[in-house]
Amino acid sequence: MDEVVRQAMARWPNVPNCYGWLALDRRGQWRMRNEFAQQHGLSGDPIRHEALIAFIERNYTRDEHGGWYFQNGPQRVFVSLMYTPWIVRLHNGVLSTTTGRAFVPASCFADEHGNVLLSGTVDGVDGEQAALLHDHDLDAFSTTSDWHGEACGATLGVFHYDGRDIEIEPIVEAEVEKRFGFISSPLPPAGEGLGERA
Structure with a gap:
């Protein structure tokens, strides 16, 4: 986590969490979801700003309930996952996340739609992690x-x-989320609003 983020958290400890505005799609692309996108179940607009993407990825983590979020200064911006918390690429026989972290597989799965999922370890992250194989790498996987x-x-x-x-x-x-202990669409606790846009 960035030091500037730690300082902001200490300075403003009670900033409300944000839900629904940020998504990670099936190809590992971060997307901003405005109110229209949220109301209509749309994926949102891809984020193209490289410094912002790098900032999100450095401060991407999970809470004790399995909700993944980006720590944006003092605010937790919870991420809507289009499938899994991680997307992996298979390039030259090596697996890594779309965030550039090494991925070591322990198990492999194929779902009813032909998607390939892997469970294993992500460099710098504790515990078993679930990852979807990027669909552009299905041919490499098959070979x-x-x-x-x-x-x-x-x-x-x-x-x-x-x-x-x-x-x-x-x-x-439908079993993936429960089996691997993550929440694909985090929601605020009862009585807490969706929060302000990040």
Whole structure:
């Protein structure tokens, strides 16, 4: 976390949290969601300002309930996740998050829509993390995997990564959030408003 953020938190400890204004899409892009986007379930406008993106990513963390947020000075700006808290890329046989952190997979899953999810560790983050494989990397993933085809069983195939064979297990999208302990659409506690825009 940036030192300027720590100082702001100490100076203004009771700033209300913000909900719904910031989203992370399925390709790891940060998006601003105005009231219209929020009311109509739209993804919002992509953030293009590189310094702002870097600031968000340096101060991106989670609370004790599994809500992910960006600490914007004294204010927590909770993030609406379009799937998982992390999006990973597979480039030259190496996995990393779209925020540039190393990702070491422990488990691999494919959901009913053909999405590939991985669980593992993200450099600098405690605990098991769930990550969606960027859809542009599905071909690279397939070339490093063996599929069981139509065979019935507990696994769909094997993902070969860094000298290891990781079984590809089936998963249902609706189960992902609960299984990995995160909240895709954090909401304010009862009696607390949505807060002001970040």
